[in-house]
Amino acid sequence: MTGQNTVFRKNFSLIVAFLALITAVLVVGLVVGYQFTSKSVENEFSSKKTNVADQTIGPYLDLYKNKIFEINLYSGLLDSASAAYYADSVFRNYPFVNKLVFFQIVVSARGRYMGNNLKIEAHSVFEYYPHKKYFKKSRLEDAANQNDFRQMAERLNSYVARYDTLRGPGPDQQAFFYNTRPGKVSFLNIPSNADLKAYHDLLKGAGSSEAFYKQNMMTFYLEPTKVKIKNVHPELYSSVSIRQVSYDPPDIDHTKILTDEVPLPGAFSDYKLYFSSPRDYLNSEVYHRFLPIAGVLLLIYSVLMLIGWLIYRNLSVNMKLFKLQYDFINNFTHEFKTPVSVIKIAGSNLKGDNELTDRQRKHYGKILDEEADKLNELMNKLLSFTQLENKSITIKRDKVKIESFVKGYIDTFKIKYPQFKLDYAIDPEARFFYTDTVLMGSVFQNLIENAYKYSHPDRKELFIKVSLEKRNIVFSFIDKGIGIPKNELNNIFRKFYRLENQYNQNGSVGLGLAFCKELVNFLDGDITVKSRVDVGSEFVVTLPYES
Template identity: 60%
Template sequence: MVKSRRNIYRKNFSLIIIFLILITIILVIAFITAYSLTGKYVENEFASKKIEVYEQTINPYEDFFQNKIPEITSYQGFLDSTSAARYATSVFFNYNFVRKIEFYDIRIGSPPAGRKRLGISVRSVYEFQPRGAKILGKKKYIPAGGTDFIDMAGKLNDFINSSDTVSVPTQSEVFRTFYDVKPDKISYLNVPRRQDVKLYKELFHTRNGTFYKHNMLTFLLDPAYLRIRNPHPELYQEITLQPVVYDPLTIEADKRVTEVALPGAFSNYKLYFISDKTHLDAEINRRFMPIGGVALLIYAFILLTGWLIYRNLSVNLKLFKLQYDFINNFTHEFKTPVSVIKIAGSNLRGENVMSERQLKHYGKILDEEADKLNELMNRLLSFTQLENRSIATKKEGIDIESFVKGYVETFRLKYHDFHINTELNGINFFYADPVMLGSIFQNLMENAYKYSHPQKKELDIKVWHERKTIFFSFADKGIGVPKSELNNIFRKFYRLENQYNQNGSVGLGLAFCKELVNFMDGDITVKSKVNQGSEFIVNLPYQT
């Protein structure tokens, strides 16, 4: 028999180790790369997401500046203290950062004698606060620090003087002329219509004492009342409002800091963002976990795929080996009797005259070798029938003592050095198929003799029953079966590699026993230790 090349398995094992190391290295590299990219992504978000915080914090101010303040123009200069108070109340209710409003009731008339500038004066000034209102002055009284009105009056005069009354002023012109934005303060004049500008321009050429009403409001703001919104607490632990000039002398190494300046009347302040490094590390870990989980799943999938491929290749390799061994051994089993038959036939056909004794001898040889071939063919046929469940059992009453004694005597005659001991514990009679049971005895006793050392050709046969089960034990003192092979010995065509198994076996004996026992609704188990022996226990339904 050609021996299988064991180095195939060593090479496969080496490839498996290399494969496992390779994909593990790839997994580690993937983890490191993914963690690094996640860290950079979080750092970038820490620097960029501040715009979202800025927008949500400054949105109320933008709405106030772009929508609420221009509402004054809709009054076209006819605001009085009552309507101005109502307007102020709506501002205080919706915009908490507005802490005070000064309302200027303005009159626009002809230039005073000897002057080229329109007579723009204050008739009265009112101050509104969230808890009430008080009058600051009337007529031409300008409160302390009233440069706001003077600056706005000058810009209004220049606008009227240079306006063409045909085109509508652009947004840029409106912002330059009718807005005055300073830190914590916004002043606003209502924007006149084109026909109003035309009337104002005529005042430069008339002295009829005509006056036109106009309004100006100054809003005093306090950034401390801005509501700081933080939609990303996972990035920013603390967000504070600080002066633009704020710059701490030292920043702790484990802190991350970024900032963004506020617009318009709050331009002297900035949003200051602070987070601990451990806080950002926790966010990095949180975002990395799903990525790591996916990488582990892919790793597990690759491992599973590799294992399935290896298992299939291993099964195919073992199947090929079994088939190769089967063909090799079966060919040898057929070749031996065929060769003997051919030699005997050649001698019988020879020219030399043979005696009657010689003829009987050659006839006996032909008969024995034909029986061997017939036994091999019958075993294969029976095995196939058992697998296909195409054989019927013929249960008969069996006298256990006579049945066991018959096989013991047969093997003692066949093998003179085979020592067989029997022990029957209260079993006399039961129903079973004697042919199938005989095949089980035949195979297990043959194996016990075949796989034992020359000095230890011993077999102990025990029979006993427990309730509705009968047990047959076959214990030898042979070479034993390695623990790793116990699950394989009942497989078809499987043969152990040992010195007693080089010729004369096709790997069907134990597989055939297993099929027979299963067909008889029983079971067969084995206990074995290398160089100490094996015990096969067959259990069958006990019917009397």
């Protein structure tokens, strides 16, 4: 068997190597997965800032592209009251607008600001403020107002000079009527095509000197710090603020804090969105994203571990089965070989040339008879075992007197083994029960025989106790034998399995207890064992009780 053990050790080493390999792969996978997740979070810190910027400047873009353009709907006919109403809606929806200046402009052939023959002048100027129910009339002489008006007047004059009366306005028409500078946006309502042709005529000196046209211009003063920051990725950015472009905080340890920035467009071009997050803050997001990856890796690892365990169990079972078969062949061969050898020797003596006395003939005849009985018993046990497994035996239940049944086997074994101490005790209420006497007798024979065989020479004792428990009858076989190791208790009822001990050196087929279990199960019962090494064992047979 040494060779087989070596094979098993090699297989076991292979399993250990496999488990070590997948464990190492798991550790590497967890480390790589964590580093990949950490790097991914850092990359998103840099890439998703534009999402925050887009959401934050969304109201400004809405003001620029939609709300300001509503001035066009009035076609230059806004007055101070309607302009106040419009200003109120701007302040209400765009809190970063902190002032609005309204210019009522007249375009004619005469005026203060002119380009060639086109004359543009501000008829009146009004200022509006948030959270105030009044407005005030301003003066064009105010430097800021004067500068805004002049720039827009020059834009209008330039556009009219380039205007093609045959083709109409070009695709870049709107750009001429917006004037965007840091902190403010000016807009002049876009004249209709008819007005642009009239302006063009005035510019060329062909229009009526008495004709005039109204235009509306508004300048929106913006405060970038009042823009509401929409941090749509709070998991990445612990702090988002609006800072001047020149802002550069000193003494930042970039190994502990990540920072980034996005410049703001248009009227906010002097400012930027400033992002910062401590690395500890990002670690929580890293862990949050890493957990599913770790879970998947652990699941794969568990599956591989299960596969490894199944492979090991399969190898272990196969090796144990191989060992059982190997032992069975060896033991079975030995069990057959010994009687056959004895029979052959006795037969040779009987047929020899030497004359034998009557006593010698009787002795050899007895040997032949005993050895033939051993072979027959062994063959019958194998045959019965096969029949039990195939359920091909019919149970014949007879009413049996319990005391007579038990005492009969005790008396038989006392005659067979005079030094064997046997005793019994029977519950007074347990008088009769129904069973198959042949099958039950085989159980008794095997358990009593084992109690004698596996006991020390000076402690060959067995006590049989019969009791009633609920609807069951219980037979307890209590010996003072060598006992069974705890780790072997689950194996002793397996077919062809035998314990290695000093009383089993000559081998056995390993069918005795397995045969008992099959018999008891066939009788709808159960057999269990409790044992302590060098103290003894107790085999308990539990059967349904029918009195």
